[in-house]
Amino acid sequence: MLGHVEVSAAQTWQVAPPVLAVLPQHGHAEWQAVLCGARTQGVLQSLQAAGSEAGAPISRVPIDGAPDLVRADAPSQSALAKLAETAGVPLQHNAALTLLACTPTIADWPRTPCAMVRGRVDTVLRFSRSKVTWVESSLEEASQNAGFYRIRRDWDWVYILKSTASASAYIDVRAGRIAALSKRRVVSWDQGSWTLSLPGQLLPPTLIARSLALCTGALPNFTDREVQFAGVPPLILQLTLAITGLRRR
């Protein structure tokens, strides 16, 4: 979620190249950038040296259960750019906005058309729009109605999004849940703290969650029923709502 590694659908993963992701300004005059991707000793040493030279000191903030947050605080964008150029690390301006700008909407999310599951299955669950959770369902209901279904076959689970009664497609589970709750008012955003809250079941797909996390560089906060992203500016909120199709409460 923080952009350190990339995981493919085949469950292979790769460490991403190091990049300084610029955070949106919020309530402070300084410009901040966090290091995402590989962080070998050479990278860190280079950043430290470049930070001292550019007047953008590098700090390390430990995060429980995650790699330390390596952050550069600069008085201006020039200092950030100079830091990146001196260290040899790419600088991604407004990383959150750029990632969202290159993310397809949930309505256009990649999916693989498939035939509806038939035969004997163990469990069929449907993601309820009203309850925002999985509820019991049946294969007959899944075959006849649109919705997002989770079906347990002999040895695996499959997630099928039915946009209509006849059209079925495999889709990422997170994207499917959000697609099932299209236009529902489930998002809350605090104007003072810029904290965006979603139901826990609606953790966005990786790219969207990464964009939201890169508003501060920290992982979201998971409470009992909600997931909260801090420091989400209004523009990012607007784009998130446009991409997900959800609405504010």
Next chain:
Amino acid sequence: MTDFLLLAAAVGVVLAIAYIAVRRRGRATAKRRTRISGDGGEAPPVSGDGGRSPTIPPSGTHRASADRQKHDESASDAWRVRRSPEPEDLGEKGTTSPLHSSARPDLESASCERQLTSGRAELAASSSGTASSGPGIATTKPTNHAGDLGAEELREAVDPEEPNRVPGAAAPNLHPVPGPGTAPQSVETMDRHVESGGTPSPRTRGRPTGHPPGSQGATSISEGDPPSVMEVHAPPNAPTDVTTDGHGSEVSPRKTGGRRRAARTSAGPLSPPIPPTFEPESDRRIRRVTPAEAADAPGPNQARTGTPAAPDPPHTELPATAPLPSRPPGGQSRVSYQDRRGTKRFRESVGKLASPPPATPKSPVDRAPAEARLRLSVHPLRRTAEISVMLSRPDGFPDRVELAIAGRPIIEAYDDTRYDDVDLRGVGTFLDDEFRLQSTEGFRWVRRARPVHVFTSDPAETGLVSTGAVRTGVQHTIVCRTTDVPLVRQMAEATGSPKPVELSRGDHFPSGWTLLSGYVPSRSSTMPIPDGLTPLDPGSDLTISLEAGLSIRPRVYAEGQPPRILIHPDPGRAAVTIGGQPATETSDGGWEAAGWDAPGHHLVDIVPGPTVSYQILPDPWRTRGWSSCSFHEPPPNPKPMGLAAQAQICGALVLGPEGHALAWEKHPLLIALGFRGVARALRPRTDMPVSIVFMPEPPAFVLAARGNRRKQGHVYWLGHTRPRTNASSPDLDWCRIVRLASVRRLSLENSDAEGMRAWEAARSKVRRFRRNHR
């Protein structure tokens, strides 16, 4: 006589026609001059009939070179009249769209006089490259209508003489070269808007005609203005059927005479007109289209290139660059130029992101020789043994090597750690002395001389593999000289091993050597160890373990995070070496030696005792860097995403076909500028209020404008001052944009001293360019 009369009549007719034409031209000129003097009045209706000359809209208009304007009454049907936006449709105070640097409809005569006077002076000083380059960036000073783009500035931006002065240079009305897939914004469009719908002539480019109060902006045609067609052609990759305005609403282009125009359909009361999308004209003259030409007009994509119009793929394929307009000699041929500056260099660097230049690889001669081990293969039935050599493959060794021995065998790499076995039949007594092998490229392998060779099983290898010393409780096979067999049997007895069994040698096994299998020591030797047979003593049952460190693979660690080498129990008097260097115990119990944590292969050797090898991988930061990766599937429907569909996301880094990605909140006008060149217009998404562009170098500035008022446009500083493109000649479109933003005095945001210096440097560069190309 009759012939003479006929001839005279014909001549008379010709003279009469000429006379009428001259008179009409003179009348048109007179009318135009009259209006310039401030007669006011409403703009004449659209000239759609066959003969009436278009009239000059009053106030604020200027005809810098009216005497050079061409007027073809017969081409009246080819007048392209562009419906101006309704006053209520205009942005503010009836101003045209922020993309149309037009003089405002309700200019007054007094202001027009002032504009005319100052404009004439400025026109003389204007030069090419400063034309109003596009919507929203007109070089206009505020008129009596604060913030409105006036004709004066447009005139300043355009020098009709310029095309003639600087052949080969871009025509005055240069506009930003659109980036791949971006929507080019031509100054011609702005001119068209400016001239109140009067289709401007080559002479009237940049000269706003203004509008009488209440008139419909661009509907009137300037009197005396030779009507010409603003040919608007969709960019190669723009959707030809639909274009969008700055607010994301779709606008259907009008098709007129086979040419397509992006026109407003229905905008809201306060929404600015939609900027048309079109490709840059290589010929800067605004050419008037005769009816014949209009009838034969090709489609928008072939009008310039002469090639059949191809359907534009919806942002799935972008040209490397947009054609840079240039002025062809004679104005006939089309010059297509693709700006590839930085493209190749950047594409080469994509495979190794964020890394300094890799260090110079070591030559084979400078490398330390690698280890050569032996493999003993025992036939399961015949119980005969054959021996082969295993060449290790340290980091940096090639995939194939040609050995400098008889036959020049070529050995392929088996995996990252070793090569295929080498069969050294008949090579010589490689068991006797130190064994050295070299490839034709200079890579070397060595195996120390030893009187006995100890083999044991290795879970990662087949057969038995040579090892440094025996270990208690492990079965070994000993290869020794035939004369040393009795000593070996004594050692077996002294170490508590069962009696070794002699194996038969294979046909190709070196003579003079014997194989003894079943050597399983259980204790350290109870008798003095003969010289050379130290490996047969398990010693104190020492074990070597590797702990901690960042393990990439088994026994492979990352540079900077080596393993902690532990030896248990204490080796006592046994000699411990790492990589041939004597090792010492540290305070935390680990063993270290000189160069023990350097990149490369290392061998922990205890004599007497076991050996363990490990490898340190070099930091990619110092070598090849990281390769980019993108595991995100492309969207099934890329059309709404537009240019963004071509992005590659790797971690937090977003790359595109041309390089660096920049996203911005959607504005009616967004242009990204490099530090020394490169101007790219951001392309909006149709489904979200965001625009994006890909640039060959990190962007230094972003010009964003919401309207044509000064306070509605800003230049944002992004901080980059080290361009990657080292173009010898400046990007003309970049010059234009900087010039126009400077003339409009747009404020510089997010800037510090460095940013202000950078902006000033950009302006200075533009000024120098203008001086040099006058």
